[in-house]
Amino acid sequence: QVQLVESGGGLVQAGGSLRLSCAVSGRTFSSYAMGWFRQAPGKEREFVAVISASGGVTDYTGSVKGRFTISRDNAKNLVLLQMNSLEPEDTAVYYCAADKELGTVRFMRNINYWGEGTLVTVSS
Numbered sequence: 542q543v544q545l546v547e548s549g550g551g552l553v554q555a556g557g558s559l560r561l562s563c564a565v566s567g568r569t570f571s572s573y574a575m576g577w578f579r580q581a582p583g584k585e586r587e588f589v590a591v592i593s594a595s596g597g598v599t600d601y602t603g604s605v606k607g608r609f610t611i612s613r614d615n616a617k618n619l620v621l622l623q624m625n626s627l628e629p630e631d632t633a634v635y636y637c638a639a640d641k642e643l644g645t646v647r648f649m650r651n652i653n654y655w656g657e658g659t660l661v662t663v664s665s
Contacts, residue, residue: 543567543654545637550659553627557663561622563637563656571595571615573654576646577622579633579661586636590622591647600647604630627663634658 549561563575572594580586590601590611599611610623620637637656640646645653 543569543573543639545639545654545656547635547637547656547659550635550661552662552664555627555629555663555665557627558623558625559627559661561624561635561637561659561661563620563622565618565620565637565639567618570618573639573641574643574646575611575613575620576638576640576652577611577620578636578638578649579631580636580658581630581633584633586649588647588649589635591643592620593643598643624661627661629663629665632661632663634660 544566576591639654
């Protein structure tokens with residue numbers, strides 16, 4: 542069983558930065574692709590970023606490319622999302638997710654494990 546706990550959300554002004562963390566339980570963390578997703582009020586959950594099990598492959602949704610960076614520390618069972626130049630449109634609950642298959646995470650295909658989410662609010 543894998544459990545994911547997000548942290549690091551909060552209120553920030555436009556142009557500011559936040560770093561989200563996802564702590565993952567389980568001894569097989571290094572075999573999971575990890576992703577970040579977000580859901581704004583009244584909208585569907587959407588893909589933000591994904592990183593492969595080894596950390597060698599990453600991908601981002603277009604609106605965050607150049608502003609957000611996903612990384613992982615397999616020794617500490619952590620996945621990070623560094624968010625810079627935040628915009629009011631980035632306001633959402635951010636979720637961490639894990640699955641054995643990179644494509645499953647990238648395209649949100651029945652992902653096995655989800656965290657509870659952390660709220661990010663960007664004020665204008």
